[in-house]
Amino acid sequence: MNEQLNGTNVILVPILSDNYSYILEKNGDVAVIDPGQPEPIINELKNRDLTPSIILNTHHHSDHIAGNKAIMDQYGATLIAPEKDFHRIPDIDISVKEGSPLTFSSEKIQILETPGHTNGHICYYLPESKIIFAGDLIFAMGCGRAFEGTPEELFNSLQKIKALPLETQIYCGHEYTLANAEFCLSIEPDNVDLIARHKIVKQYRDNNLPTIPTTLEEELKTNVFLRAENASTFADIRAKKDNF
Ligand code: ZN
Ligand code: FE
Secondary structure, eight states, X not given: OEEOGGGEEEEEEEETTTEEEEEEEETTEEEEEOOSSHHHHHHHHHXXXXXXXXXXXXXXXXXHHTTHHHHHHHHOOEEEEEGGGTXXXXXXXXXXXXXXXXXXXXXXXEEEEOOSSSTTOEEEEETTTTEEEEETTEETTEEOOOSSSOHHHHHXXXXXXXXXXXXXXXXXXXXXXXXXXHHHHHHOTTOHHHHHHHHHHHHHHHTTOOOOOEEHHHHHHHOHHHHOOSHHHHHHHHHHHHTO
């Protein structure tokens, strides 16, 4: 469990082969983010005696939503998901877009619309706790594939992350960190921060430890997708990664 600012706790739940789902807890209020598989999350909730009142989805891919129904059935949780995914995520209770008012345990949650990986992709940003649930927009030293959008859209979405405070803790949807570090090194072999971080994440992964959360500050030093200065450089790097 990671204790954040404001008494906010984030519990990372490894699911499927390399996904992370998250349980957010504050003052007894509980949210589940991107439940791509129900059992490990329900087990974790039971072990900690937590009852989620809401589920937050970042996008419609099944590895982020397949556990929605089981958790709704078990706990009566309210499903909050992107408005643009209304036709393709079943059972949405509240659909949200940028600017939609949303609070969790009296803390504001800001919705960022971040298309590119999918058209409807959103991130959930908690400015007081300085954490963001970023789904498949950004990973540690990586970013999602442009499945539905253009590389330019993905680049623009990443600029929204870049504008957040440096200390923002980023909780992303997958443990791709080690492979991403290796790719980043192929682009910036002389980046000393990257060389150092690669060693650290290698140790973490050798010991089967998660490398998440990351921070915006670390990403700005080592994530070649975030470091791309314009959309065309970004598109080049994205294309290289697709064939790496
Ligand atoms: Zn996805
Ligand atoms: Fe995913």
